[in-house]
Amino acid sequence: MIEIRVDVPLAGSELRVEARLPAAVTAVMGPSGAGKTSLLEAIAGLRRRTRGRIACDDVVFLDTERGVAIAPERRRVGYVPQDAGLFPHLTAHGNVRFGAREDERRVETAIDTLDLRPLLPRHPASLSGGEKQRVALARALATSPRILLLDEPLAALDVELKERVLPYLVRIRDEWKVPMLYVTHNVGEALALAGEVLLLRDRRVEAQGRPLDLLSSPGLSVEAEAGIENLLPGRIAGHDAAGGVSRVELEGGIPLSVPLAATRPVGARVMAAIRAEDVLVSSAPVKGLSARNVYEARVEGLERTGVDVTLRCALTAAPSPWLARVTPAAVEALGLKAGQPVWLAPRRSAGRRSDRERDCPGAARGEARRRRRCRAATGTRCAGPPPGRRRDR
Amino acid sequence: MLTRDEAGVVLFTLEVAALATLLIFPLALGAALALARYRGPGKGVLETILSLPLILPPTAVGLVLLEALSRRASLGGWLAARGIEIVFTWKAVVLAMAVMSFPLLVRSARTAFEEVDPRLVGLARTLGCGPAAALFRVTLPLAWRGVLAGTVLAFARALGEFGATVMVAGNIPGRTRTLALAIFHDNQVGRDDRAAVLAGVTAALAFAALWTTELLARRLGRRREE
Numbered sequence: 001m002i003e004i005r006v007d008v009p010l011a012g013s014e015l016r017v018e019a020r021l022p023a024a025v026t027a028v029m030g031p032s033g034a035g036k037t038s039l040l041e042a043i044a045g046l047r048r049r050t051r052g053r054i055a056c057d058d059v060v061f062l063d064t065e066r067g068v069a070i071a072p073e074r075r076r077v078g079y080v081p082q083d084a085g086l087f088p089h090l091t092a093h094g095n096v097r098f099g100a101r102e103d104e105r106r107v108e109t110a111i112d113t114l115d116l117r118p119l120l121p122r123h124p125a126s127l128s129g130g131e132k133q134r135v136a137l138a139r140a141l142a143t144s145p146r147i148l149l150l151d152e153p154l155a156a157l158d159v160e161l162k163e164r165v166l167p168y169l170v171r172i173r174d175e176w177k178v179p180m181l182y183v184t185h186n187v188g189e190a191l192a193l194a195g196e197v198l199l200l201r202d203r204r205v206e207a208q209g210r211p212l213d214l215l216s217s218p219g220l221s222v223e224a225e226a227g228i229e230n231l232l233p234g235r236i237a238g239h240d241a242a243g244g245v246s247r248v249e250l251e252g253g254i255p256l257s258v259p260l261a262a263t264r265p266v267g268a269r270v271m272a273a274i275r276a277e278d279v280l281v282s283s284a285p286v287k288g289l290s291a292r293n294v295y296e297a298r299v300e301g302l303e304r305t306g307v308d309v310t311l312r313c314a315l316t317a318a319p320s321p322w323l324a325r326v327t328p329a330a331v332e333a334l335g336l337k338a339g340q341p342v343w344l345a346p347r348r349s350a351g352r353r354s355d356r357e358r359d360c361p362g363a364a365r366g367e368a369r370r371r372r373r374c375r376a377a378t379g380t381r382c383a384g385p386p387p388g389r390r391r392d393r
Numbered sequence: 394m395l396t397r398d399e400a401g402v403v404l405f406t407l408e409v410a411a412l413a414t415l416l417i418f419p420l421a422l423g424a425a426l427a428l429a430r431y432r433g434p435g436k437g438v439l440e441t442i443l444s445l446p447l448i449l450p451p452t453a454v455g456l457v458l459l460e461a462l463s464r465r466a467s468l469g470g471w472l473a474a475r476g477i478e479i480v481f482t483w484k485a486v487v488l489a490m491a492v493m494s495f496p497l498l499v500r501s502a503r504t505a506f507e508e509v510d511p512r513l514v515g516l517a518r519t520l521g522c523g524p525a526a527a528l529f530r531v532t533l534p535l536a537w538r539g540v541l542a543g544t545v546l547a548f549a550r551a552l553g554e555f556g557a558t559v560m561v562a563g564n565i566p567g568r569t570r571t572l573a574l575a576i577f578h579d580n581q582v583g584r585d586d587r588a589a590v591l592a593g594v595t596a597a598l599a600f601a602a603l604w605t606t607e608l609l610a611r612r613l614g615r616r617r618e619e
Binding site for chain 1: 516521523534
């Protein structure tokens with residue numbers, strides 16, 4: 001449980017946040033300039049003129065009324081800024097060990113959790129964006145933090161890199177059980193990770209609630225356009241090289257076929273990413289469709305999002321809901337309404353997971369822009385937030 | 394080749410220049426750090442005052458030192474009462490060099506400190522470093538190039554110091570005569586060939602100092618790219 005009641009002076013105005021966050025993972029969302037990064041910095045103790053009260057479980061970080069202000073080095077927060085913030089003069093190993101030099105076991109566990117062994121001797125300048133984020137996460141974890149503050153850990157990464165890093169975040173959430181505040185612009189990430197969303201707008205709290213309930217909030221729908229809405233954790237169940245597919249087993253044991261990904265071993269954790277508009281919706285059972293994956297589901301809700309309608313569908317076999325985006329005309333033609341049974345079929349090319357990072361010569365330099373150019377050259381689609389949204393200052 | 398006296402002058406110059414550099418190192422770094430972090434009023438005035446020795450004629454700086462350290466002045470009187478003689482001794486040479494080199498080191502180090510991303514320092518704090526530990530583990534390692542360059546520059550400047558030294562330490566053979574003073578002296582008494590030799594030695598020393606630093610910086614810098 002994190003309790004926040006703060007005024008943070010910023011240039012021009014001040015950020016005022018009052019919230020109690022009981023969830024294991026809280027997504028902090030909202031338009032650029034809403035104050036998301038400043039909120040994390042205030043919790044970390046890096047905004048010295050913050051007034052009010054901040055408490056994490058029973059530990060009071062700040063209580064200006066009672067004259068309590070714990071120094072940042074004694075708060076034990078794991079802060080991962082947007083650009084990873086690795087120390088350029090240290091190797092990856094030096095970075096991970098920076099905050100926890102006595103506790104080698106903890107360091108080793110963090111290194112293993114994020115698969116960092118091969119990267120350890122390298123300096124940040126030679127790491128890709130996704131690798132930097134993993135090193136920064138391990139560095140934060142190695143300090144045994146009371147809370148993790150992640151500032152858009154995936155924003156600088158394109159879709160394929162996101163799919164590689166997200167499973168690590170899920171793993172941290174499930175195995176390390178460290179509470180997280182997770183700043184993101186991406187609805188899919190919020191749905192995949194967070195139990196709660198704190199929506200900021202103009203340096204105030206606009207709303208707080210379950211991710212799906214907030215989906216139609218204007219602050220979210222604006223940002224939701226370019227994202228990947230369905231991020232489904234699973235494991236590689238097998239490869240069918242002749243058929244050109246890999247079988248992924250999603251939560252609830254439901255199978256999904258994706259384009260062949262023979263480089264990932266059977267059993268590896270992956271994250272399937274399916275855009276809401278790539279989910280075909282049928283009001284009757286489907287036969288003879290080229291799509292291999294068809295799932296029985298029920299419409300739980302319809303939300304008008306921009307010009308489209310987003311359907312929230314509960315799969316019969318799986319715990320996490322799927323989002324599908326259709327036109328209002330399709331809603332009318334199919335007579336879609338809450339409670340109605342539907343059959344969902346992700347387009348075959350849509351269920352993707354990938355190792356593309358290393359196929360891309362520019363990627364090793366870790367520059368999102370160069371990677372994007374490279375991707376365009378190799379003809380693969382790149383969907384990420386538009387560049388204008390990356391920075392939050 | 395150098396005569397015995399000339400070799401003594403070279404050695405003496407190296408010694409006092411090194412001592413002066415050593416003396417100002419912690420002070421200049423502290424001043425640079427304060428200037429890099431401080432954002433309040435009076436910053437501009439403070440910077441200007443610290444840079445004054447760079448633009449004043451060195452003889453003027455020497456005059457100020459001489460006045461301050463003379464027995465008539467309060468500081469000089471106070472020191473004399475404790476048996477500490479500075480004026481016209483090797484200590485005055487060190488002092489003159491230190492004062493003249495100080496602003497060079499401050500300026501280089503300040504620029505280097507300002508280039509260290511303050512967010513990295515903040516991150517070091519969240520990772521358990523107190524302010525001092527963050528300074529030694531993040532700020533200094535990231536700023537070391539500028540600090541090193543400034544230190545070498547300060548040392549080279551000390552090697553060639555003339556105006557302030559001659560004012561406050563005089564030109565006493567075997568006691569306060571440095572390379573710069575010896576060159577002037579040789580020229581005055583008509584030994585232009587010896588003056589030229591000593592000028593060559595001074596240039597070689599300064600060149601060696603700057604060049605080895607450059608090599609060192611490049612080699613250490615390359616390792617970080619891996």
